[in-house]
Amino acid sequence: MDATLYPAVLAQLAALDVELLTDADERRYFSQDVADAGVLPLAVLRPLTVDALAAAVGMATAAGLALFPRGGGMSYTQAYLPDREASLVLDLAALDRVVEIAADDLYVVVEAGCTWAKLDEALKPHGLRTPFWGPFSGWNATVGGSMSQGTATFGTARVGTSGDNVLAFDVVAADGRIVRTGIGGQPGFKPFMRQYGPDLTGIFANDSGRLGIKARVTLPLEPRPGAVGGVSCLFADFAALAAAMQAVARAGLASEAFAMDPAVTRQFSGAASGFVQDLTYLRAIGAAQGHWLKGLVRMAQVAIGGRAFLGREGYHFHVVAEADDEAALRRKLARVRALCDVGGVELPPTVPQMVRAVPFAPLPVLSPSGGRMLPLHGIVPWSGAAALDKAMTALIARHQADCAAVGLSIGTSFFGVARSGLLYEPVLYWPDDRLLSHERRTTTDLPRHPANPAAAALAKLVGAEMVEVFHAAGATHLQIGRVYPWARGRDAGAMDLLQAIKHEMDPHDLINPGALGL
Ligand SMILES: Cc1cc2nc3c(=O)[nH]c(=O)nc-3n(C[C@H](O)[C@H](O)[C@H](O)COP(=O)(O)OP(=O)(O)OC[C@H]3O[C@@H](n4cnc5c(N)ncnc54)[C@H](O)[C@@H]3O)c2cc1C
Structure with missing residues (x-):
């Protein structure tokens, strides 16, 4: 797109029911995640209604602008980082309404930018909750963000991850159409269960926001435990x-x-x-x-x-x-x-x-000593746990001297995923300076560190090797973003089908290009 036309397109978009942020600091903040920084977009567009979201998506893609959807911005796999200037970060945070609580039929409809903490507060008076009810970052992480990247934690040992616990999505395609998956897409039908014919909902779960922009999410409900x-x-x-x-x-x-x-x-x-x-x-x-x-x-x-x-x-x-x-x-x-x-x-x-x-405590996005932290993870069946641990322990031992020299340390957490899976999560910690995305979200008095490019480079190298160890172990991943090799070596027929769906939703490849390795 001819850069001289940008101001006219932005003016058109600004006339919709949206907030348009063009200030350089805002563009910088919204184009960073918890680990990395992307290219500065033309603006951050924050729709205030679903209709405005749909209109803005259609208008922006017609002008050739790429769109990078962002929920709470709490991820660290470059999942929404712009790769070009001719782009907008779509901030979904203002679409945060709890639309319908069907207390009898046990489902809830929320706008995609609703945080898990807000949803849980809304459900409490009804004695209800969603079976998967959010990540540790749920004070800020959104239902749409979690559903797009796949999220574990509250309820996960019992019912699995976010994508196993969703009934339907309303997804905005590149031309501004709203596609409704699930049973509620038929007039007079209620989305009280997921399966009725082919499951279109699952296709959009864990897609890293690559197949469309989620506007609304329908989730199942259950009584809160006694x-x-x-x-x-x-x-x-x-x-x-x-x-x-x-x-x-x-x-x-x-x-x-x-x-x-x-x-x-x-x-x-x-x-x-x-x-x-x-x-x-x-x-x-x-x-x-x-x-x-x-x-x-x-x-x-x-x-x-x-x-x-x-x-x-x-x-x-x-x-x-x-x-x-x-x-x-x-x-x-x-x-x-x-x-x-x-x-x-x-x-x-x-x-x-x-x-x-305090399930949704505002946890720091920096390490306890004020440095950077970069979690990586993979999920293996229990039969693969010992071999994965052996390979990962060997990798860490191989790098131990280099890590010590630059102040990088590695610790590992483990999470049970339903009955069959172990989520294995090594976290890299090192002293380094802050991005704006850390600065704005750090309210406690944590130590500061000067830039440490040697440690940052080593963290990238060790992280990349860990990704390979996970792949060799047959590990699956949440938060695929631009880090995990989801598409590598996949069945050709399945990939063709997915590419066809992508083309139908976004023929000019303007929605989150590069995510999912697609
Ligand atoms: C302190 C801390 C604690 C964390 N705890 C956990 C944890 O317990 N469990 C866990 O799994 N993860 C955890 N995370 C990682 C992350 O916060 C979660 O995975 C969270 O679900 C991300 O949600 P978000 O709204 O911030 O999404 P974002 O980071 O904004 O986006 C994630 C992905 O979703 C896409 N996306 C966002 N909204 C939409 C939309 N409406 N339509 C289409 N695509 C969209 C983005 O393009 C991107 O690909 C943690 C992170 C931090 C920093």
């Missing part, structure tokens, strides 16, 4: 941890099951949070008990247990379990303890209690 509790255990090595995690997963006992290796625990046991933050969590844990006496007892237990256990070396495993009532919960937790009694030493369940007391 009782929630946790168990924490310490294991000497990965093999013992994995055996316990797999046993808990197979038995279907956990809602969340996650673990950390000694290197991760070390990151969080020191400077991470001081007395004031602990006190905040303690109050929230008390409040979450629903009754003042129960709250006081739980607060006292946690205060006595304290965070001293974080200093203990080993693999910390945390299970959050839910049940209809306290008696059923006690039975469930007893079964978890029995399955962990294969070398596990029980610890105070402070972490599970903290996590559930």
Whole structure:
């Protein structure tokens, strides 16, 4: 597109029901994710209504502008970073309405920019929630962003990831058409279940925003649990941890099951949070008990247990379990303890209690020591866990001396994904300067560091090697973005079909070009 025409196109777009940000700082902020920076776009376009979104998409693509959809901007796989100047970042954050809560038929319709925290607050008075109910970043991460990239955490040990727990999407195609997947696309039909003929919803889940712009999302609902509790255990090595995690997963006992290796625990046991933050969590844990006496007892237990256990070396495993009532919960937790009694030493369940007391705490986007952190991950079936750990441990050992020289450290977290999967997540930490995307989202007083290009380059190299180790292990990925090789070596027939769908939705390849490796 001829650059002299940009002002006219932007003026046309600005006349819609949108906010158009052209200030250089705003363009810089919105074209960065938590790890990297993209090319500065012409503007950031924030639609205020779904109709304005559809009109803006049609108008922008007709003018040849590429569109990079962004939800809360909480990802780190270059998933929405512009690759050209002739582009707009589409900020979906203002489309955040909870459109319909069907309390009888157990579904909810939200606009794509609604955060998980806002959705959960809206559902609470109805005694309902979605079975998958968000990532740790849910105070800012959106339902549309999570559904587009695939997200784990709250509910994942029980029901899997975000894409397993969605009923329908309203997706805007490049020409501004709205495509409705799911049963609600037929007049008079309610989207109370997912399957009726071919499943068009699944095609748009985890597409990295490549196949269209999600405007609305329909999710299933369930009653909130009557009782929630946790168990924490310490294991000497990965093999013992994995055996316990797999046993808990197979038995279907956990809602969340996650673990950390000694290197991760070390990151969080020191400077991470001081007395004031602990006190905040303690109050929230008390409040979450629903009754003042129960709250006081739980607060006292946690205060006595304290965070001293974080200093203990080993693999910390945390299970959050839910049940209809306290008696059923006690039975469930007893079964978890029995399955962990294969070398596990029980610890105070402070972490599970903290996590559930403030599920959507505004977590820092920097490491506890104020440096960068870059998580990578892969999901393997349990039969592949030992081999993956061996390969990843060898890779880390190979780079250990170089990492130490530039201050780069690596710790690994683990998450159970439904009954069959282990999400293995090495996180790279190193001292470095901040992007604007860190600066604006860092409200606590964390140390600053000068630019550390040697560590950043090594992190890229080690990260790329980790991606190859995951691929060789047959690992799947959430957050594919521009990092994981989803398209590599795929069945040709399946790829042709997907390319045809892409062409139908976006014939001139202007929606999130480059994402998904497509
Ligand atoms: C502190 C922290 C904690 C985190 N915790 C977790 C966790 O517990 N579990 C987890 O899985 N991840 C986690 N993440 C990663 C990330 O926050 C989540 O995956 C989250 O779901 C991203 O949502 P978002 O709205 O920020 O999406 P964005 O980062 O804005 O976008 C993600 C992808 O979705 C696309 N997209 C966004 N909105 C739309 C739309 N409406 N239509 C089409 N495409 C769209 C984008 O183009 C991009 O490809 C964490 C990140 C941080 C920084």
